[in-house]
Each structure stands twice: as structure tokens, then as C-alpha cells.
Amino acid sequence: MSGADEYSSKRAAADAVRSRTRGGLSEEVAGYVRQLILTGALLPGERIDQEAISADLDVSRSPIREAIVMLGKEGLVDVKPRRGAAVANLSPEDIVDHYELFGLVAGRAAAMAAKNLPPSDVAELRAIHQQFAKPATTGTGVSDGLPDYAALNDRFHFIINSVAPRRTKWLLGHLVKSVPSNYYEFAEGWNQRSVDHHERILTAIESGDADAARSAMEDHLHESGIAAAEALRAQGFWQPLVD
Amino acid sequence: MSGADEYSSKRAAADAVRSRTRGGLSEEVAGYVRQLILTGALLPGERIDQEAISADLDVSRSPIREAIVMLGKEGLVDVKPRRGAAVANLSPEDIVDHYELFGLVAGRAAAMAAKNLPPSDVAELRAIHQQFAKPATTGTGVSDGLPDYAALNDRFHFIINSVAPRRTKWLLGHLVKSVPSNYYEFAEGWNQRSVDHHERILTAIESGDADAARSAMEDHLHESGIAAAEALRAQGFWQPLVD
DNA sequence: CTTCTGCATTTTAAATACAAAATCAAGCAT
DNA sequence: ATGCTTGATTTTGTATTTAAAATGCAGAAG
Missing domain, CATH: 1.10.10.10 (Winged helix-like DNA-binding domain superfamily/Winged helix DNA-binding domain)
Structure with a gap:
């Protein structure tokens, strides 16, 4: 019962x-x-x-x-x-590992974007990033006209991944699904760090530097993994189950 | 009907x-x-x-x-x-892409093996490789005592992957499953090429060179992907379906 | 008092039955 | 002749039922 x-x-x-x-x-x-x-x-x-x-x-x-x-x-x-x-008995190490793999694949996509993303898409990327970097007016008021960070983040990555080959996109979709994506609310100052990461990724793509884009994306997801594990911990994910 | x-x-x-x-x-x-x-x-x-x-x-x-x-x-x-x-309407490009991703993950495992694989395992790896490199005595006789290349290949990779973290192993298992693994019989001279690849991987691991191990593994799987696509083609995988 | 065995209970796995959606074809209208 | 509509057929998706395996408990034996 x-x-x-x-x-x-x-x-x-x-x-x-x-x-x-x-x-x-x-x-x-x-x-x-x-x-x-x-x-x-x-x-x-x-x-x-x-x-x-x-x-x-x-x-x-x-x-x-x-x-x-x-x-x-x-x-x-x-x-x-x-x-x-x-x-599944996922450990914090599993989560970090998962994001590391995620980073590998997303890094591949980012490297391809640096070489093949159409200029118009790069421009949109920059525009989105500008919205994303807009500081959240600290008022907790709801309909403050402040950007929907999760949506902007999604679109940012979506555009980057758009030039990846089919199977790569497919795997990214799988990797993103089986993992928490709400660590925005938990990690202290995550938003600012995220903006910095995106800036680095975007700069690399704009300058057509595939290797830089790859590392930037890998680093971004590495840190995201740590944040995700922390978010799970904060949610009591690893609370011993009492029986 | x-x-x-x-x-x-x-x-x-x-x-x-x-x-x-x-x-x-x-x-x-x-x-x-x-x-x-x-x-x-x-x-x-x-x-x-x-x-x-x-x-x-x-x-x-x-x-x-x-x-x-x-x-x-x-x-x-x-x-x-x-x-x-x-x-699924998998194209040759999808197969190649899939193996590229496979290479990314397996490369990560190989890099870790170069740093953390116990000496005893490295020794076994070398022993297996020696069996693997043994030329197939060209007689088509069946119970010739000639090595089971598929099994040796599996074991070779299994040992390398043994020190990878849990999630990485898990993903490797998935990536290997949804793709042909019988291209030995198709690609001309694949066995010799495979031996060369393994030699390069093994040498890198023996000398503890993580980056070399990674690239060697990535290259190995890149070529495997091409061979796999070829094997599928030879099997009539992309024959137009007649209705 | 402890432990092993057998029965009852619970819960999963598979098979069957039912309902709804989509496809196909034929007939009608244009 | 072509295109559309309507009805029958096929096939999927979901529910229900049946069978078997595992778990837990109780009682007997040591």
C-alpha cells in the first residue's frame, strides 16, 4: 500500500x-x-x-x-x-561520466559547426547569446519580460548541432534525455558561468576554429555534469532509501 | 501474404x-x-x-x-x-558517422587504458595480439587450430574497455550492438589492416601514451566504419526494395 | 532457538481479446 | 478519364486474462 x-x-x-x-x-x-x-x-x-x-x-x-x-x-x-x-543506481560518478561522453559528442558537433555553420546561423547564434547574456533583473516578479534562459540555451545548442550528421544528432538527443536539465536553479551562479562558456564556444565558431570549439564545448559539458550531479544531490536523489 | x-x-x-x-x-x-x-x-x-x-x-x-x-x-x-x-533508412553516411562516434567513445576508453590498465592486463593484451597476428594458415581446412579472430578481437577490446567508467562501458555496449560486426569476411585484406591497427593501439597503451592510444583507436574505428558500410553494401543492404 | 522446507501471496511475463485508426478499393460523380 | 467519397479490410494500440516465477511467511524438524 x-x-x-x-x-x-x-x-x-x-x-x-x-x-x-x-x-x-x-x-x-x-x-x-x-x-x-x-x-x-x-x-x-x-x-x-x-x-x-x-x-x-x-x-x-x-x-x-x-x-x-x-x-x-x-x-x-x-x-x-x-x-x-x-x-538505476546511478552514482555521481556516473552522472559526471555521462556528461563527459555528452561533451565528446557535442564537441564533435561544435567542431563541425565551426567549419560548416552558415553565416546567417552564426549571426543568429550571436543574437541569441546576447539575449542570454542579459542580466536577470533581480526582481522575482514573474512576467518581467526577462528572457527564458532554458529556451535560449536550448536554441543555442540546437543551432550548433544543426549541421551535425544525422547519427550524431540522434545520439545527442538520447544523451540529453536521460539526465537532469534543471540545474539552472541549483548551482550557485551557474547562469554567469554558462554565459562565459557560451561566449567561448561562440567566439571559436565565429573564428572558424574547430579545435577551440570542440574544447570549449567539452569543457562546458564537463562543468555542466558537475552542476547536474550537484542538482541531483540537492534534490535528495542520493538520500538513503529508508525502507 | x-x-x-x-x-x-x-x-x-x-x-x-x-x-x-x-x-x-x-x-x-x-x-x-x-x-x-x-x-x-x-x-x-x-x-x-x-x-x-x-x-x-x-x-x-x-x-x-x-x-x-x-x-x-x-x-x-x-x-x-x-x-x-x-x-530505419540508414545511409552509408549514417554507418560511417556511427563508427566515428564509436571511435570517440572507444578512444576515450583507450586513453584511460593507457594510463590505468594494470600491467598484467597489458601483458594479456600483448599475448592475445600475438595470437591475433598469427597468419591464417591458408588451408581452408576447418579445425585447423587456427585462431578464432572474432573472439580474439572481442577480448582485445574488452580488456581495453575494462578500466573505463561504468557509463562509458554502457554506451560502448549500445554502440556496438546496432551495427554490423561481420565485416571480417568482406573487406579485402581486413585482417592484416586490423592487426596493424591493434599493434598501434597496443604500443600506445604499453608506453602509457594516452593521446596516441586515443588517436589509434579513433582511426581504427574510422576504418572499421568504412569496412562495415562496405560489408552492408556487399550484403545487398542498400538494394532498392522492389515492392 | 535456529534453520530448512513447503505453501500462500504477490507480481511479473506472455497470450488473447477488443477497439480504433489507417489503408485500400470500389463506386460514384464530375 | 480522373478525382473524391465511402465502406470494407487490415493492422496497430490498449486492455484483459492466464500462467508462471519469485518472495515471504509459517510450521516442523533438528
Whole structure:
């Protein structure tokens, strides 16, 4: 009984899942569980109760099962035949390692961008970066007209990756999915550091220096990894599970 | 009706699948379909008929469905909601790109091996390489006591990867799975080239030169990618599908 | 008191059944 | 003759049911 409560606390989100267009339910369920894991609602080692998810999302177990297979391939859960799935025991070292790999691939894309990105895209990159570098007016007011940093960051990287070959893009998509991306709120002064990183990357691309672009991107993601691990720690991701 | 014949020609393999221990049927099915794709029995763009596989393997559609999800995550099939799955349209460029990425990650592992591989492992590496370098006595006789090159190759790389961090090993496992690994028989004189590559990698590791090990591994996999694409071509992988 | 064995319970895995969407074809209209 | 619409067929996606494996507990034996 204690297991079901774990999930049902998120019933609000559940309805959002159900409301989606028919077909591709497994994808939705995967997103739901992924979020549960990445936000620390499900701790490493904790069993994934198919029954509970089924009850919580009001979905049969077939799409849940497929979602678990997906998450297994993403490395977020361990799937043992005949004994179900559990949240993967990712260590801080795993997270750092993951981002290091991420950096390798993103570095490759950045190097290619330095050589092949069309001038118009480079210009847009600079424009976006200017928005990104705009200091957040410290007022906590909501609709302050202050930039949506996450969106700008996404677009920045999206443009850089746009000239990478297909398979490289594909792998980047996978690497970005199975890892937290909300460390903006946690790491102290992350925004400023991020701006510095982007500036270095952008400068390298503008001057067509592939090696510099690669290292800049690798360094950026190396530090992002440390920030991500810290964010997970702050969320209680590595809290010992009490039983 | 024409679709089912496509599969039933492989019924021998099908029985082998069924014979396995219970639990984890999806994994077996995935292996079966993966082989069908990698050997060119299913051509790029061709639909994956769940019913046909079900009939051919005498397995219900549930594990087949999960297998398709796996292959989707591996990038071997495209899964479109409500319109089924089809063999991914991998181009030669995709294969080369894939191996380039493979090289990036394996290069990272090799660099680490150059610094951290225990001397005993380095010694075993050398011993394996000596077996590997042994010229295949040109007699086509079967039980000639001539080395199993594929196994030696696997072990060679396995030892190198053994000191890589967990996530890196995990990614390597994924990258190696969704790509042909039988180009030994196709590329002319591949064995000799492979020996040369391994020699260069091994020398770098023995002398503790991380950068040299990395480049050697990257180059090795770059050439492997070209050979793999060639092997696929030779297998008729890119034959226009006739409809 | 401890440990091993066997039964009951729980939960997974696979098979089957059902519903909905998409494709294909034939007929009709233009 | 061509194009569109409508109906039948096929095939997918989801739910439900059934079977088997693992876990936990209880009782008996040492």
C-alpha cells in the first residue's frame, strides 16, 4: 500500500498525460516515470511498481511495460527478467561520466559547426547569446519580460548541432534525455558561468576554429555534469532509501 | 501474404529462439529481428510485420512489441505511432558517422587504458595480439587450430574497455550492438589492416601514451566504419526494395 | 532457538481479446 | 478519364486474462 501513495501524489500530472492524443501512450508514460526519477520522487534502487503506475495513470500495463523497456534502454532503470524493474543506481560518478561522453559528442558537433555553420546561423547564434547574456533583473516578479534562459540555451545548442550528421544528432538527443536539465536553479551562479562558456564556444565558431570549439564545448559539458550531479544531490536523489 | 514468407525462410533460427529459458522473450525476439536487419533479410524502409514475426516465432505480439521498442531505441527501426515500425533508412553516411562516434567513445576508453590498465592486463593484451597476428594458415581446412579472430578481437577490446567508467562501458555496449560486426569476411585484406591497427593501439597503451592510444583507436574505428558500410553494401543492404 | 522446507501471496511475463485508426478499393460523380 | 467519397479490410494500440516465477511467511524438524 505504501508504494501506491508514492505515485498517487502526482495525480495532477497523471491527468495531463491521459489528455494527450491517442497513440503513443507508452511515450507519455515513459516521460511521466522519467520525470519521477529525475525529480527524485523515485529513488535509485526503488522498485517500479507497474500496478501502481497503472492505477495512478489509469492505463493498462501494456504501455507501462513498453515505457519501462524504453527507460531500460536509456539506462535510467535496470530491467531484470522475471524480477521487474528498479530505478538505476546511478552514482555521481556516473552522472559526471555521462556528461563527459555528452561533451565528446557535442564537441564533435561544435567542431563541425565551426567549419560548416552558415553565416546567417552564426549571426543568429550571436543574437541569441546576447539575449542570454542579459542580466536577470533581480526582481522575482514573474512576467518581467526577462528572457527564458532554458529556451535560449536550448536554441543555442540546437543551432550548433544543426549541421551535425544525422547519427550524431540522434545520439545527442538520447544523451540529453536521460539526465537532469534543471540545474539552472541549483548551482550557485551557474547562469554567469554558462554565459562565459557560451561566449567561448561562440567566439571559436565565429573564428572558424574547430579545435577551440570542440574544447570549449567539452569543457562546458564537463562543468555542466558537475552542476547536474550537484542538482541531483540537492534534490535528495542520493538520500538513503529508508525502507 | 508475401510478407510472412520473408520471415518463415528463417524458421530454423526461430526454433533456437524459442528454446531459450523462459523470461526475457522480448530480448530474444529483438536479437532475431536485429539479425534479420543486419543481414539484409529485412531491407531499409521495409515494414516490420508483427503478425508475421508472431507466426514465424510462435510468440504472441506482446514480446514482439517490446522488442520493436528496443530496436527503436537502438535506432535500427523507426517507430511511428499508429502506423507501425519500419527498418530505419540508414545511409552509408549514417554507418560511417556511427563508427566515428564509436571511435570517440572507444578512444576515450583507450586513453584511460593507457594510463590505468594494470600491467598484467597489458601483458594479456600483448599475448592475445600475438595470437591475433598469427597468419591464417591458408588451408581452408576447418579445425585447423587456427585462431578464432572474432573472439580474439572481442577480448582485445574488452580488456581495453575494462578500466573505463561504468557509463562509458554502457554506451560502448549500445554502440556496438546496432551495427554490423561481420565485416571480417568482406573487406579485402581486413585482417592484416586490423592487426596493424591493434599493434598501434597496443604500443600506445604499453608506453602509457594516452593521446596516441586515443588517436589509434579513433582511426581504427574510422576504418572499421568504412569496412562495415562496405560489408552492408556487399550484403545487398542498400538494394532498392522492389515492392 | 535456529534453520530448512513447503505453501500462500504477490507480481511479473506472455497470450488473447477488443477497439480504433489507417489503408485500400470500389463506386460514384464530375 | 480522373478525382473524391465511402465502406470494407487490415493492422496497430490498449486492455484483459492466464500462467508462471519469485518472495515471504509459517510450521516442523533438528
